[in-house]
Amino acid sequence: MNSTAKIAVVIPSYRVTRHILGVLAAIGPQVQRIYVVDDRCPDGSGDLVERECRDPRVRVLRHAENQGVGGAVMSGYRAAIEENLDIVVKIDGDGQMDPSLLDRFVQPILRGEADYTKGNRFFDLEHIRQMPALRLFGNAVLSLMTKVSSGYWDLFDPTNGYTALQVDVARHLPLDKISRRYFFETDMLFRLNTVNAAVIDVPMDASYGDEISNLKISKIVSEFLYKHVRNFGKRLFYNYYLRNMSLASLELPLGLGLLVMGASYGGWHWIESARAGVATSAGTVMLSALPVLMGMQLILAFLAYDIAAVPRRAIHLALRPERQ
Structure with missing residues (x-):
C-alpha cells in the first residue's frame, strides 16, 4: 500500500461550535491537510477554529453565502485538487463521525479496490438499535430509491456522510452540478456511476449524541422523490443509449x-x-x-x-x- 499518499479531510462547518474543536483534535497524523469550510455559519465556527486551533494542517475556507453541506464539501474537493492531494475524506463537524475510523475508509482506495468509500451503519445489527425508529425506516426507503437511481445496487445507508474520494476521480466529476443541499450524498453516487467509479460500503457504528440535526424530513420528501426520478432517467439515457x-x-x-x-x-x-x-x-x-x-x-x-x-x-x- 502507498504510505506516501497525501490525505485531506474536509469538515463542513455550520452550527457545530460545540463539537468541531474536539473533532479536529481527534484527527490522526496520517492526514496532511484539514479543510474547515465555514458555510456562512451564524455561530462563527470559522473564527472559532482560527482562534482556538493551533494545528498547522488546518485551513479555513469561507463561503460568502450559505451553500449547504454539498456546497461545503465541493469547496473542500476543489481545494484538494488544487493542492494535488490524493484522497479527501469528508467528516462532519458535529461529533457523530469518529475520526479514528479514517483508515477504514482510506485503505480500500489505497489498495486499488475502490474510488469512493462510504459508511454503512447497518452492518452490525446490534448497534442498529441505537438509531431512532424514524431514521431507521427513512434510511431503508431512501436506500431502495438510491439503488434504483444511482445504479449501485450493493450499497446501503445512502445518506451516510462519512466518505472518502480519490482526488483523480474528483477531477472528472461535474462538481458544479452536484446537489448542494441534503441530496448531496445521493447525487454523488449518481455522478460517480456516470464515470464508472467503484464504490464500496465501510462498516461503522451509529452514533447519536446531543448534536442538532438541521434536516427536516417533511421538507425533503417531495424534493428527494423528484431528484431520484430525474437521476434514474439520466442514468438510463447515459448508460444504455448515449455511451453504450x-x-x-x-x-x-x-x-x-x-x-x-x-x-x-x-x-x-x-x-x-x-x-x-x-x-x-x-x-x-x-x-x-x-x-x-x-x-x-x-x-x-x-x-x-x-x-x-x-x-x-x-x-x-x-x-x-x-x-x-
Missing part, C-alpha cells in the same frame, strides 16, 4: 411497452364487459395477459442486467498517469 448499447437497451422499452399495452387492452375490455353485464371471453383475457407477462419478464431481465453492471473496478489507477 446492449440487449438491455431494448429490453426495458419493449417490456414497458408490452406491459402498458396489455394492461390497457385488458382494462378497457374489462370495463366494457362490466357495463354490458357479460363475462369477458377467454381469448380477450389471454390477449391481455400475454403481453403483460412478457413485459414483466423483459423488465426483470433488464433489472438483472443492471444489477450485474454495478462498477467493480477502480478507475483511478487508469486516471493516475494524467497527473504526471
